[in-house]
Amino acid sequence: MTQLILEQALNGLQFGLMLFLLAAGLTLVFGIMDCINLAHGSLYMVGAYFVAAAAQAADSFWVGLGIGVAGAALLGLLLELTLFRRLYQRDHLSQVLATFALILIANEAVRAIWGPAAILLNPPEALAGPVEFSLLGNDFFYPAYRLVIIAVGLLVAALLYLLVAKSRVGMWVRAGAANREMTEALGVNVRALFTAVFVFGAALCALAGGLLGPLLAVQVGMGESVLILAFVVIIIGGIGSIRGALVGALIVGSVDTLGRALLPTLLRATLPADAASTLGPALASILIYLLMAAILFFKPQGLFPARA
Amino acid sequence: MAFYRPTRWQRPLALALLVALAALPFVLEAFDQAFYIGLATRVLIFALAASSLNLVLGFGGMVSLGHAAFFGIGAYVAAICQQAGINEALVAFPAAMAAAGLFALAVGAVSLRTRGVYFIMITLAFAQMVYYLFISARTWGGDDGLPLAGRMTLAGISLAGDRALFFAALAALTAAMVLFARLVDARFGRTLQAIRENETRMEALGYPAFRYRLVAFALGGAFAGLAGALLANLTGLASPNLLQWTQSGTLLVMVIIGGVGTLWGGVVGAALLLGLEEVLVGVTEHWHIILGLLLLAVVLFAPKGVTALFAAKGGGR
Numbered sequence: 001m002t003q004l005i006l007e008q009a010l011n012g013l014q015f016g017l018m019l020f021l022l023a024a025g026l027t028l029v030f031g032i033m034d035c036i037n038l039a040h041g042s043l044y045m046v047g048a049y050f051v052a053a054a055a056q057a058a059d060s061f062w063v064g065l066g067i068g069v070a071g072a073a074l075l076g077l078l079l080e081l082t083l084f085r086r087l088y089q090r091d092h093l094s095q096v097l098a099t100f101a102l103i104l105i106a107n108e109a110v111r112a113i114w115g116p117a118a119i120l121l122n123p124p125e126a127l128a129g130p131v132e133f134s135l136l137g138n139d140f141f142y143p144a145y146r147l148v149i150i151a152v153g154l155l156v157a158a159l160l161y162l163l164v165a166k167s168r169v170g171m172w173v174r175a176g177a178a179n180r181e182m183t184e185a186l187g188v189n190v191r192a193l194f195t196a197v198f199v200f201g202a203a204l205c206a207l208a209g210g211l212l213g214p215l216l217a218v219q220v221g222m223g224e225s226v227l228i229l230a231f232v233v234i235i236i237g238g239i240g241s242i243r244g245a246l247v248g249a250l251i252v253g254s255v256d257t258l259g260r261a262l263l264p265t266l267l268r269a270t271l272p273a274d275a276a277s278t279l280g281p282a283l284a285s286i287l288i289y290l291l292m293a294a295i296l297f298f299k300p301q302g303l304f305p306a307r308a
Numbered sequence: 309m310a311f312y313r314p315t316r317w318q319r320p321l322a323l324a325l326l327v328a329l330a331a332l333p334f335v336l337e338a339f340d341q342a343f344y345i346g347l348a349t350r351v352l353i354f355a356l357a358a359s360s361l362n363l364v365l366g367f368g369g370m371v372s373l374g375h376a377a378f379f380g381i382g383a384y385v386a387a388i389c390q391q392a393g394i395n396e397a398l399v400a401f402p403a404a405m406a407a408a409g410l411f412a413l414a415v416g417a418v419s420l421r422t423r424g425v426y427f428i429m430i431t432l433a434f435a436q437m438v439y440y441l442f443i444s445a446r447t448w449g450g451d452d453g454l455p456l457a458g459r460m461t462l463a464g465i466s467l468a469g470d471r472a473l474f475f476a477a478l479a480a481l482t483a484a485m486v487l488f489a490r491l492v493d494a495r496f497g498r499t500l501q502a503i504r505e506n507e508t509r510m511e512a513l514g515y516p517a518f519r520y521r522l523v524a525f526a527l528g529g530a531f532a533g534l535a536g537a538l539l540a541n542l543t544g545l546a547s548p549n550l551l552q553w554t555q556s557g558t559l560l561v562m563v564i565i566g567g568v569g570t571l572w573g574g575v576v577g578a579a580l581l582l583g584l585e586e587v588l589v590g591v592t593e594h595w596h597i598i599l600g601l602l603l604l605a606v607v608l609f610a611p612k613g614v615t616a617l618f619a620a621k622g623g624g625r
Contacts, residue, residue: 103554
């Protein structure tokens with residue numbers, strides 16, 4: 001049981017950190033530019049495909065990851081300059097329609113280029129096996145690759161914190177999230193800042209997609225389910241707040257993972273087996289949405305509102 | 309956004325459209341194209357679903373990204389009724405409307421406390437909950453959905469023929485459109501649109517904005533449920549795909565390209581989108597790309613929907 005709980009807690013942490021990479025870009029685009037980007041999940045999917053294709057061509061996971069992330073950033077730049085720039089001033093409905101159209105285009109383009117089947121992305125050879133360590137007298141195994149994901153996620157979170165909380169650009173970003181007009185009036189080039197933030201968000205998407213690629217299948221439609229989770233994260237955390245995105249991502253990641261692993265067992269202990277086997281999976285998958293509805297009910301602005 | 313006002317041409321045009329639609333199955337059969345009756349029925353059903361969303365979105369000003377939940381619940385209730393031995397649409401369809409409407413009432417009661425983006429997201433969250441509930445409910449088919457043994461009967465008349473189901477869908481859409489047309493022009497609809505324009509002022513005048521919005525939201529949900537029950541009869545399956553958030557997105561797209569807050573927006577949008585699909589499928593396997601590019605063009609060049617392109621210039625508010 002300890003082994004199970006510890007393993008699932010680490011899985012939850014790992015999932016939460018990857019969600020954070022996705023949500024960080026989304027919350028900034030949302031918070032500063034007031035732009036709903038449903039195509040954020042498509043950037044994640046396209047990023048994962050870029051990484052997988054580059055890794056196959058270069059025969060190295062890490063080189064592929066670098067090239068894929070750069071490619072996604074470039075795509076983000078292109079999208080921002082041609083499309084999103086025109087959307088910022090429009091109402092939410094237009095943004096929903098335009099980015100929904102982008103999802104259609106991205107899914108079909110990926111299907112046309114790489115085919116409908118999922119493609120395989122192998123983790124680097126050196127990290128394929130499990131790591132053994134002992135804790136409280138128990139021997140404990142955990143996949144090395146997942147540990148690396150956790151490390152990378154923590155590193156990016158720390159860098160992002162330094163960038164947003166300590167640097168001048170970060171100050172502009174926070175100012176933009178709190179009050180866009182005032183920031184503009186004080187002479188910050190908000191236009192260039194928007195482009196930079198969007199490109200940065202696209203790169204983070206591809207990083208998450210590439211890192212998760214070996215664990216999940218790289219396939220068409222992988223962006224949609226994760227997009228909804230990223231939205232749940234930023235709503236729980238408060239739109240526009242990086243700190244909120246981190247806390248929200250860790251909450252969603254661990255509640256979802258632990259719920260799926262432990263809830264069926266817990267229910268079996270309290271309910272008849274028949275009811276438990278039906279209710280367990282259902283309850284586990286709606287847990288985070290219940291959580292989000294409850295948080296919105298009591299704190300309609302999320303846990304860490306960016307706007308005062 | 310301008311208030312809805314019926315134009316002089318509306319009633320004769322609507323009657324002409326109704327007559328043309330009533331003749332459509334016979335014309336198609338005469339030209340040996342009976343296959344298209346199914347497509348026409350599909351358009352009518354989605355026109356009903358999109359119009360119900362337009363009541364919520366266009367007239368109520370509530371951007372809901374969870375309308376598929378009510379649509380899907382309607383389909384599932386129809387299938388569950390049949391599973392329970394009720395094969396009469398006069399019982400099953402009202403049951404579908406009641407279930408979807410009551411659920412919308414509950415969702416609205418919680419969601420309408422939030423505003424803007426948060427409202428979009430909380431309606432989405434509720435729809436996702438319903439989706440996951442149905443795909444994990446093994447008694448109702450889980451991932452595979454719940455199939456219908458056959459089409460139902462309406463007042464004893466079998467809907468098994470394509471023509472019969474077409475007329476059932478046409479009757480449902482006509483009834484809904486007449487109701488919506490009267491509703492948005494009545495005191496209730498005026499109040500609803502005024503709340504959309506300026507909630508604070510309407511509150512100050514003593515109108516309970518929350519209650520007006522909630523009623524519109526539940527009514528929209530009920531008619532989406534009716535559309536779902538009809539669709540389950542058409543396809544013979546209550547599928548969890550109907551509950552997916554992309555389905556809510558599709559309905560939203562229909563309303564936006566048709567024209568938000570116009571009486572005919574939902575109908576025009578559904579006909580355009582489904583018609584376009586039908587044409588593009590024949591052109592290329594990768595028709596989604598073309599559809600996406602067209603939608604982008606609508607956003608950038610016809611921001612008020614396609615109906616607005618044909619509306620008389622000037623005259624607005």
